[in-house]
Amino acid sequence: xxxxxxxxxxxxxxxxxxxxxxxxxxxxTSESTAATGVACRLVEKSKRIWSDEKQESMxxxxxxxxxxxxxxxxxxxxxxxxxxxDGTTVSGRFEVVSLLARRGRSLKHNSxxxxxxx
Numbered sequence: 001x002x003x004x005x006x007x008x009x010x011x012x013x014x015x016x017x018x019x020x021x022x023x024x025x026x027x028x029t030s031e032s033t034a035a036t037g038v039a040c041r042l043v044e045k046s047k048r049i050w051s052d053e054k055q056e057s058m059x060x061x062x063x064x065x066x067x068x069x070x071x072x073x074x075x076x077x078x079x080x081x082x083x084x085x086d087g088t089t090v091s092g093r094f095e096v097v098s099l100l101a102r103r104g105r106s107l108k109h110n111s112x113x114x115x116x117x118x
Contacts, residue, residue, distance in 0.1 A: 003109045013038055013071075079093065
């Protein structure tokens with residue numbers, strides 16, 4: 001079975017681009033669309049961790065994104081407009097925290113750890 005049979009969601013990838021410099025010489029950036037309608041799979045998992053500070057267990061939600069091997073995905077990209085298989089759109093945006101290339105004899109798919117930003 002191909003990896004593309006598992007990529008049942010679609011999303012938009014936004015990337016920060018440098019547009020110039022401000023008055024202080026710092027980079028002036030804007031967000032632009034890098035790709036639209038990308039086949040992907042958003043996986044949401046929750047796990048319990050123990051908090052020594054609060055002396056109780058807390059539920060932590062972890063997000064992963066799976067994309068095909070040809071997708072140009074970089075750290076700090078923003079993922080938005082995630083459309084699930086039933087047509088509903090996930091509210092909020094996610095930032096790519098880290099990228100993990102899954103390899104066998106060749107690159108099978110890319111996996112990214114996400115963090116919800118809004």
